[in-house]
Amino acid sequence: MIIIPKRLEGVFEIQLSSFYDNRGLFMRSxxxxxxxxxGIHRKWIQENQSVSLKKGTIRGMHFQYTPFTESKLLRVVSGAVLDVFADLRKDSPTYGQWDSLILSEDNRSMVYIPRGFAHGFCTLCDYCTVQYKVDQVYTPSAEGGIRWDDPSLAIKWPTQTPLLSEKDKNLPTLDLFISQNRGIDSA
Structure with a gap:
């Protein structure tokens, strides 16, 4: 297992090591x-799985407001996604910046995203399964999000015509989020 710090402080790519023999493979996740x-061990209290049927599906950019912020540990079980994370921590020098990486069943990488980030992904093929752990209970009243195509973030998605949920189509912009002084804490 190789852990690589990403450009945005607190985000890590985790490259899993696979061991092969005539039966298949084994890896520790x-x-x-x-x-x-x-410093990224957490008490993971919930594990979720999403299945997206079509290439070009975007889920995100989601987060939970303080005090229900959550860290996430994600991996792709089948398929491939462009995984995107945006720093919304008020006290961060990279506040309002984003980064991304490709997670796939072939590269067997995971990503650790700390509290205080918006998160989303775009499927790069049909039938993608994403599995992720969180260290906070899902709290619908604390749910938040930023538009996938927000001009201030200018995320370079692999599609301009994504398949979106109605909720994700109507998320606010980053500028509206900032004007409401709604940064989120990392604690």
Missing amino acids: YDESIFSEY
Whole structure:
């Protein structure tokens, strides 16, 4: 397992090591001692899975408001996605910036996203399954989001005509989020 810090502080790419033999493969997807070395071990209290049927589906950019912010640990079980995360931490030097990486069943990478980030992904093929752990209970009243095509973020998505939920079509812009002084805390 190789853990690589990303450009936005607190985000890590985790490259899993696979061991092959005549039966197939084995890999460890979580190791408390290794994650603790990087300060990213959490008490994961919920694990979720989403299945997207069509290439070009965007889910995001989602988060939960303080005090229900959540860290996430994501991996792709089948297919491939462009995984995107935007820093919404009020006290961060990279506030309002985004980064991304490709997660796929082939590259066996995961991403750790700390509290205080909006998160989303775009499917790069049909039939993508994303599995993720969170360290906070889903709280509908604390749910928030930023538009996928927000001009201030200018995320470089692999599609301009995504398949979106009605909720995601109507999310506010980053400028509206900022004007409401609604940054989120990382604690």
